[in-house]
Amino acid sequence: MTTAIIGAGVMGETLLSGLVRAGRRVDQLMVGEKRAERARELEERYGVAVVSNREAAAKADTVALVVKPQDMGDVLDEIAPDLRAGQLVVSLAAGITTAFIESRVPEGVAVVRVMPNTPALVDEGMAAISPGQHCDEAHLAEVESLMASTGKVLRIPEKQMDAVTAISGSGPAYIFFVVESMIEAGVHLGLPRATATELVVQTLVGSAAMLRETGTHPVVLREQVTSPSGTTASALRELEIHRVRAAFLAAMEAARNRSRELAEGS
Numbered sequence: 001m002t003t004a005i006i007g008a009g010v011m012g013e014t015l016l017s018g019l020v021r022a023g024r025r026v027d028q029l030m031v032g033e034k035r036a037e038r039a040r041e042l043e044e045r046y047g048v049a050v051v052s053n054r055e056a057a058a059k060a061d062t063v064a065l066v067v068k069p070q071d072m073g074d075v076l077d078e079i080a081p082d083l084r085a086g087q088l089v090v091s092l093a094a095g096i097t098t099a100f101i102e103s104r105v106p107e108g109v110a111v112v113r114v115m116p117n118t119p120a121l122v123d124e125g126m127a128a129i130s131p132g133q134h135c136d137e138a139h140l141a142e143v144e145s146l147m148a149s150t151g152k153v154l155r156i157p158e159k160q161m162d163a164v165t166a167i168s169g170s171g172p173a174y175i176f177f178v179v180e181s182m183i184e185a186g187v188h189l190g191l192p193r194a195t196a197t198e199l200v201v202q203t204l205v206g207s208a209a210m211l212r213e214t215g216t217h218p219v220v221l222r223e224q225v226t227s228p229s230g231t232t233a234s235a236l237r238e239l240e241i242h243r244v245r246a247a248f249l250a251a252m253e254a255a256r257n258r259s260r261e262l263a264e265g266s
């Protein structure tokens with residue numbers, strides 16, 4: 001089975017590198033990438049063939065589209081003449097619906113929509129997948145195995161995709177923002193930057209491992225840290241005063257709404 005990746009920016013390379021790490025033969029992979037310099041970089045780094053989008057579409061069994069949502073219409077118009085029934089098109093773009101893609105590809109081409117995230121780079125990705133109209137179990141299983149090479153995969157109804165994009169797709173950025181804020185706070189409190197960074201990163205990794213390994217509700221885990229009249233209670237009161245919980249809700253609503261706008265081409 002040959003897989004083509006069209007659009008090899010941050011997410012395209014994340015997918016490519018994951019497939020290579022998972023043992024996919026490089027001669028069964030190919031890349032379509034508009035920027036010549038970037039194309040050369042990927043050829044050198046992975047030994048992968050960089051071809052035109054049309055050649056990629058014509059030769060691959062599975063075509064993964066990893067361009068910006070605003071570029072999807074043009075790319076689909078370009079490759080549609082080379083696609084044929086029986087092929088699988090996988091879109092990783094935010095907002096773009098399977099119906100939009102199906103309306104631009106030949107009949108009989110199966111479409112699957114995926115929302116991945118960047119921790120896939122370290123095989124800790126979270127990907128959600130939704131089938132299009134002409135997609136069967138074998139197509140979904142193929143995409144599941146494609147994405148499982150870099151982390152967890154969840155099947156979801158497509159109507160949940162905008163919310164998923166807001167939570168796990170964009171999610172790593174919120175976490176990095178929190179980490180960055182805590183490191184800055186540590187420096188403000190007088191810690192050397194390297195010390196603050198080590199403390200915050202390990203605290204994040206340890207907390208994530210507790211969530212995953214114990215399955216305990218985050219409220220219970222938070223209460224275990226919060227001693228009566230202690231330091232944590234003082235800090236949490238400030239987070240509530242500064243409406244951090246409300247800010248997270250508003251932020252994720254904004255991301256969900258932006259995903260809906262991208263579906264409309266803006």
Ligand SMILES: NC(=O)C1=CN([C@@H]2O[C@H](COP(=O)(O)OP(=O)(O)OC[C@H]3O[C@@H](n4cnc5c(N)ncnc54)[C@H](O)[C@@H]3O)[C@@H](O)[C@H]2O)C=CC1
Pocket residue numbers: 006007008009010011012032033034035038053066067068069071074075092093094115116117118169170
């Ligand atoms: N970066 C992330 O964390 C995530 C990104 N995505 C989705 O992945 C897609 C790509 O996002 P990024 O990788 O962040 O963007 P990016 O800008 O890093 O990558 C896009 C790549 O597509 C290439 N490209 C543009 N037009 C092309 C064309 N006509 N033919 C071939 N290549 C073309 C660009 O040169 C660039 O290398 C977007 O649709 C985004 O919604 C989804 C989940 C997470």
Ligand SMILES: O=C(O)[C@@H]1CCC=N1
Pocket residue numbers: 094165169170
């Ligand atoms: O910011 C974006 O639009 C993309 C989709 C989810 C994460 N990055």
